[in-house]
Amino acid sequence: MKLLLFKQRWGHEGTFADAAKQVLDAGFHGIEGPLPTDPTERAEFISVLRDNDLRYIAEISTTGYATPDPGSTVDDHLEAFKRILDSSLEAEPLFFSSMAGNDLWVFRDSVRFLTEAYEIVQDRGVRLGFETHRSRTLFHPVITRELLKEAPPIEMTLDFSHWCVVTERLVLDQLPDVLDLCAERALHIQPRIGYDQGPQVPDPRAPEYSEAVEAHLRWWKHVWAGQRARGFDTITMTPEFGPDGYLHLEPYTQKPVANLWELNSWTGHLLQKEFQQWAQQPSA
Template sequence: MKIEHFKTMWGFEGDFETACIQAQEKGFKGIEGQAPKTKEERAYWKACLEKYGLDYIGEIVTGGDYVPSRHQSVQAHIDDVQSAIENALELNPRFMSCLGGLDAWSDEEFILFFTGAMEHARKHDLQIVFETHRSRILFTPWRTREITEALPQIKLTLDISHWCVVCERLMSTELETIRAIAPHVYHIHGRVGYDQGPQVPHPGAPEYKEALLSHQEVWEIIWDAQQTKGMEITTMTPEFGPDGYLHTLPFTNAPVADLWELNCWMAECEKEHFNGYTKKRV
């Protein structure tokens, strides 16, 4: 099995061609992000992806924004999935990663959402995977385990940094639950969280070494499960981002680190980590 990294569009403020150039120069396999809503911009994205030989992972965000509207219906969330898939089709996505649903929903509502979303993906012969995320259905490891048991066909994008915040501890304490859901994990978002936040100031800082090692322990469990299933490629999107995630200095609001540098550091770190993991398994 080999590892491939994707550049997130979250927090990127330049034009799309610049994003593609950055991704290519740093050895990223492709781009992950929401497809543009206009046909003209999608054509531009497609041309850039082809020009720089990059793949694309489509992102779906339901409920209006990254933190969903509290009172939108399940059907409205399903409709968002349909629209996002239709926008992404001409970009030939490798798969769609969905930030979907609402944490307050009942069992009946989450089953209705997941089955509806998966049906839309199936109609277009696309793989859809659902991200573990605060404010969403998959907001704790235990809820996620219950859902994988109720819907054995479901596939996940794993981002445990959110669970560190919700549970107020590193996921090293929950490895039994991680192992139970590991066979469902298709994609990883590589951000390092800690017990009081979803993003450490810098994953290479010695004061956050325990947090980094904890995340790497979980990722190895996922890689074990993926290899057992015969997957030849594992994908990871380093996803350090803005919007309250990136630490800033008081009064000036100056960022303590550069997002692109953080994500490049994470990609290089995990290339080295994965190589060591692979050698250890031989």
């Protein structure tokens, strides 16, 4: 097996060429994020990907970005899902990842959305992971478990950091059945490190957050083992420490407590080291 690491477009303030240079300098393999909607920017982005031989994971947000538009219906989300997926095919993504649905829907509406979105994915002949994201359909581990019993066999993009803050604890240590289910459905992993009071520790290098780092490493390795058992020859991960309230800032000055790209590149290099050691172990 091999590990492919991606840089997230979210939080990048430079040019597409700058992003590509960071990817290559860090030993990463591609970029994840939404395809630009502006035709000129879109063409430039695709050109940068191809010129630098970078892989691409296309991101779909069904209304809004991290949070859904207020009052948006299942039909609104399905329309956005289909439209963005179809328009992103131009960039020939490796696969898709989607912040989809709405945590305020009743259970039957969430089942309907996942069922019809899955049918769209199957019809296009592509692969897509539905993300475990706050404010979205898979926002809570127990609700996700119940939804997966009713919905078709969707694949998932796992960002366990959201579940840590939603439940105010390193929750998957208490839900081994949900962790097993995640390992059975995982397509992709977004390895941000969450803790009981937030989706992003201020700095994963700091010793006071070692418990959270170790917990996430345990969970990711469990998922890797599940993917290996399912025949995956490649693991994909996008370190996703981000801005917009995730990155901690000093009061008054608003000075960031850490450099965003340093956090993501450090996480990527930690994953490379851990993956190499894990991959040398005999298969379960």
